[in-house]
Amino acid sequence: MFAEYAPFTTKYFYHILVIVVSFILFKKFFERPSAKGTAQSGTYAFTASDESTDPSEKMDKTSCEVEPALSRDLKHIPYHYVRKSEKELLAHASEFYRIVAARRTLRFFSTDPVPREVIREIIRAAGTAPSGAHTEPWTFVAISNPTAKLKIRKIVEQEEEINYKKRMGIKWTTDLSPLRTNWIKEYLTTVPYLILVFKQIYSTLPNGQKKIHYYHEMSVSIACGILITAIQYAGLVTLTSTPMNCGPAIRSLLGRPANEKLVLLLPVGYPAKDATIPDLQRKDLSEILVEID
């Protein structure tokens, strides 16, 4: 049967070969795994529509537990709630707004010490944040040790100098210029405390299996919001910072494990007596709220 096509296949042999090889390569590199996942492949694809938002969901799940990470016998208990009147609701909401509206990012700190118990309570508050499947994927490192603070300052200043001069580019540094920030971070050694927030990408169960931390990024971000608000509510000040490219060096300096990634570095203390802040205005409620009744 093939004999009658022999002249054709001989003439176009290299064309056919290129098409076949291209097809094989295309399938190998570009085709997504099937939606259901297959036992042979050993990995599962995920049907969640927002899979791209959480890298933890792309983990190879064959090495993970089939048992739930929480106890199967987890008790469900009554929720005790004291309902407020509408007047009280508004009074509380307004009071909370007044407190958070007074929060500002400080870049000049006093050396005055802060009680350790205050820092612990603030972190305890951050640890109440909701987390994907109650995985609590966070570690807070509170540093008051002067040598450790100095080492962190050196890492941050070294990287920030490169960030400002090379990595960030003219647009970013120009956008930052009204805030008068640069790579000199004196506050890292003047503040009484540095709080470093790490997100745990995964953890290890007592039986050695990996526990997936769903939505660790979002969970830790919520915890950071509570942390910053708790600092403000307690009467201290901070600077929200995400030192670019410093994560690995700081992680190894602090001896944190490989499953943890640095998210935020927060100097915490009192403002310096002569501290200044940029005179920023916040968007009006009408610009941030869409009401659909």
Ligand SMILES: Cc1cc2nc3c(=O)[nH]c(=O)nc-3n(C[C@H](O)[C@H](O)[C@H](O)COP(=O)(O)O)c2cc1C
């Ligand atoms: C994710 C994030 C990263 C930030 N990184 C820095 C930083 O590296 N250095 C800095 O001086 N401020 C940093 N800031 C602070 C912002 O500049 C500040 O929040 C903004 O100017 C608004 O001012 P306010 O916090 O006083 O309202 C950061 C804020 C956020 C939310």
